[in-house]
Amino acid sequence: DDAATAMKQLEASTVSPEERSAIIKVLRRFFQAINSKNETELKATVSDNISSFLGKSDATPEDVVTYMNKIYKTDVSNMNWRLNNDYTIDKKAAVDGEYEYIVQFSATQDIDKTDNSRQKSLYRIEAGIDTEGKIASLSMSKIVQ
Secondary structure (H helix, E strand, O other), X not given: OHHHHHHHHHHHHOOOHHHHHHHHHHHHHHXXXXXHOOHHHHHHOEOOOEXXXXXXXXXXXXXXXXXXXXXXXXXXXXXXXXXXXXXXXXXXXXXXXXXXXXXXXXEEEEEEEOOOOEEEEEEEEXXXXXXXXXXXXXXXXXXXX
């Protein structure tokens, strides 16, 4: 019994390669949707009930789209988010044997402006992934270089 209990506890805290791959995939899809200004794809990556999105509580997929449209200012000709593959993933039990995940990572945002100037920023990001594999929370802070 003790061994079975220990195995369950280990499984509950260990992120499998399949889980890691699925988590990274949804995060990449989210930022690729922003890069391509694809509202439908962006909405498909986020939960219907986002607990917190960039400081806004109880956000909706429409709030996420509003954010995307807001960062594409009139002087932006192109934007490219790149994830830096430095993921730290914490797993916690949810309901009915399902799990939720907290992911911390960094990303680089490259912006090309209409005046041919470029802007590069580095962000520290924390995302919550719900039991359905969608983003349920997201916070970002700019890292001053």
